[in-house]
Amino acid sequence: MEIDVAKVRHETPGCARVAHLNNAGAALPPSPVIEAVAQHLELEAMTGGYEAAEENQAAIERFYDAVAGLIGARRDEIAYVENATRAWDMAFYGIRFAPGERVLTTTSEYSSNAIAYRQRGVRVDVVPDGPDGTIDLDALDTELRRGGVRLVSLNHVPTSNGLVNPVADVGRLCRAAGALFLLDACQSVGQLPVDVGEIGCDLLSSTGRKYLRGPRGTGFLYARRDVLSEIEPPFLDNAAADWHAPDRYEIRPDARRYETWERYVAGQIGLGVAADYATRLGIDAITARIDVLASRLRAELASRPGVTVHDRGVLRAGIVTFTVDGRTPAEIVKAARARDVNVNVSEPRGHGYDPDAEEAVVRASVHYYNDEEEIERLLSVL
Numbered sequence: 001m002e003i004d005v006a007k008v009r010h011e012t013p014g015c016a017r018v019a020h021l022n023n024a025g026a027a028l029p030p031s032p033v034i035e036a037v038a039q040h041l042e043l044e045a046m047t048g049g050y051e052a053a054e055e056n057q058a059a060i061e062r063f064y065d066a067v068a069g070l071i072g073a074r075r076d077e078i079a080y081v082e083n084a085t086r087a088w089d090m091a092f093y094g095i096r097f098a099p100g101e102r103v104l105t106t107t108s109e110y111s112s113n114a115i116a117y118r119q120r121g122v123r124v125d126v127v128p129d130g131p132d133g134t135i136d137l138d139a140l141d142t143e144l145r146r147g148g149v150r151l152v153s154l155n156h157v158p159t160s161n162g163l164v165n166p167v168a169d170v171g172r173l174c175r176a177a178g179a180l181f182l183l184d185a186c187q188s189v190g191q192l193p194v195d196v197g198e199i200g201c202d203l204l205s206s207t208g209r210k211y212l213r214g215p216r217g218t219g220f221l222y223a224r225r226d227v228l229s230e231i232e233p234p235f236l237d238n239a240a241a242d243w244h245a246p247d248r249y250e251i252r253p254d255a256r257r258y259e260t261w262e263r264y265v266a267g268q269i270g271l272g273v274a275a276d277y278a279t280r281l282g283i284d285a286i287t288a289r290i291d292v293l294a295s296r297l298r299a300e301l302a303s304r305p306g307v308t309v310h311d312r313g314v315l316r317a318g319i320v321t322f323t324v325d326g327r328t329p330a331e332i333v334k335a336a337r338a339r340d341v342n343v344n345v346s347e348p349r350g351h352g353y354d355p356d357a358e359e360a361v362v363r364a365s366v367h368y369y370n371d372e373e374e375i376e377r378l379l380s381v382l
């Protein structure tokens, strides 16, 4: 089934005001998400926070089924976390490294993750890119065979490039080598099919506000059932663990060990609604529509003199990066904003493992609710 563009635009109040091509930053939420969050905040204000949670218990619990359903997981493998970085941290900082054990990642690794590797002082080897810019699977295989790899940690889609990493192949190699696989799926959940069984990752983090169109300040962690017990959360509270006073505590057996008791409850409800909304539209239909828009934008950009498209990868997602001769990315963003078109700048300092990332680029990230007129509007700015 195809996306009914008129309908999804009607259900996205922000479409009446802006051409929002910054979905890799934070997408416009659809009405059901806005209403669910507002309804819960209202209920908290009128009846009390604890009482509101009791009343909306079903919607809070629905979050786990909605997210699990979207990525092919079980509900007890999902933790609600305040953003993707903290979700990723709860997994990464819980992994015990023996002396000398290594992490393998890619050139496009997200900067916060790279900072965490440094903080923990683990050895990181950056697997080179293949000719198309995605991870070179032969090089990964060679590194895995060299031994000593505890963790392979990479993104499905990087934060500022259209490329899509071949994650199912990575998963297959990791399983064969007995290495843990932590997938940063921030830019793929909500825009591409993400099935943890097919991918074969052990851990996966994602955020609410990007392609999932959920509220800001929300995210989640998936942890496969049989790795959960070996990955101890770096922080525990009285919901993640039971206190047997005074000396003992017992950590929850399921993924909620990575949660905190206190949380943005309205956000959890809203994120569940966003996951259900994506599932209802159909991920394949979403992917197909994004591909039409992103391909069109790339083709139009590439046909213009002085414009360079920077996306790599054979398979490309909704993130379109480019530069324009004689104009800085910041100038383009400002000119676009003046016409109510939202795009943003991606700075090279976010890509410290990539020897080729030297210049800032404009990042235009399309979603299925964008339309051709909005793409034209961006092009007219150039």
Ligand SMILES: *Cc1c(COP(=O)(O)O)cnc(C)c1O
Binding pocket: 083, 084, 085, 086, 110, 155, 157, 158, 159, 184, 186, 187, 206, 207, 208, 219
């Ligand atoms: C946005 C992003 C993150 C961080 O997500 P937050 O929710 O802001 O913590 C991590 N990795 C990638 C690839 C991202 O694009």
